[in-house]
Structures are given as C-alpha cells and as structure tokens.
Amino acid sequence: MRAKTWIELLSLSTSLYMMAKDEEFIANVSELARAGKKKADELMNDFTDNAEHSEELLVEKLLQKVHQAKEELEKKVEEIAAGVYSKMHIAHTDETTRLSDEIEKLKIELMMAEARIVHLEGQSK
Numbered sequence: 001m002r003a004k005t006w007i008e009l010l011s012l013s014t015s016l017y018m019m020a021k022d023e024e025f026i027a028n029v030s031e032l033a034r035a036g037k038k039k040a041d042e043l044m045n046d047f048t049d050n051a052e053h054s055e056e057l058l059v060e061k062l063l064q065k066v067h068q069a070k071e072e073l074e075k076k077v078e079e080i081a082a083g084v085y086s087k088m089h090i091a092h093t094d095e096t097t098r099l100s101d102e103i104e105k106l107k108i109e110l111m112m113a114e115a116r117i118v119h120l121e122g123q124s125k
Contacts (some may be wrong), residue, residue: 009084018084025080036069 041059 015081015084018080022080025076028076030070032069033099039065 040062043058043065
C-alpha cells in the first residue's frame with residue numbers, strides 16, 4: 001500500500017476511535033435509533049391498520065426516511081470528523097497540496113538565484 005493510503009486509514013481509524021470515545025455522540029446515536037424505531041413502529045401500524053395502502057407506498061416512504069437519515073448521519077459525521085481533525089492538528093489534504101506547490105515554486109526560485117550567481121561569478125572573472 002502507498003504511504004498516503006496508510007495515512008488515510010490511520011486517520012480514519014483514529015476518527016472512528018475518537019467518535020467511539022465521545023459519549024455524547026453515542027448517546028445521540030442511541031436516541032436517534034430509539035426515535036427511528038418508534039417512528040418505524042408507528043408507520044408500520046398505520047399501514048397495517050389501513051389495508052388500502054399498498055406495499056409500494058410503504059417502501060417509498062421507508063426509502064425517503066432512510067435517505068433523510070443517511071444525510072443527517074453524514075452531516076453529523078462530517079461535524080465530528082472536523083472536530084477530531086482540529087483536535088489532532090492534522091493538516092488537511094488541501095493544506096498539504098498548497099504547501100507542496102509552494103515548495104515547488106521556492107525550488108524554482110532557488111535554481112534561478114543559483115543561475116544568476118553563477119552568471120555573475122562568470123562575469124567577474
């Protein structure tokens with residue numbers, strides 16, 4: 001595996017570890033799970049009580065709820081990951097890329113300065 005992949009895996013596992021340690025996050029996930037189970041039970045009761053509704057409508061509503069829950073979970077995970085990164089002082093990929101570009105520019109400037117020095121030394125002899 002490439003070093004970048006190892007670093008990504010390490011940061012992911014660290015993020016997951018930090019989330020697992022976060023008692024508030026675990027409590028929120030548990031609360032969301034309980035609320036979701038309650039809503040699912042209510043939804044199932046509505047459909048079993050009303051035989052007029054088709055299975056397709058039930059599946060469609062469930063898919064909508066799953067999609068909504070997925071979006072909310074992704075948002076929460078992004079917030080927590082950003083917090084973990086700021087706590088661990090890990091440079092984001094954008095910052096690393098910016099610094100790499102800056103280093104390349106400085107290398108070019110250094111080569112140009114060296115060429116000027118060599119040129120000036122050649123003129124003084």
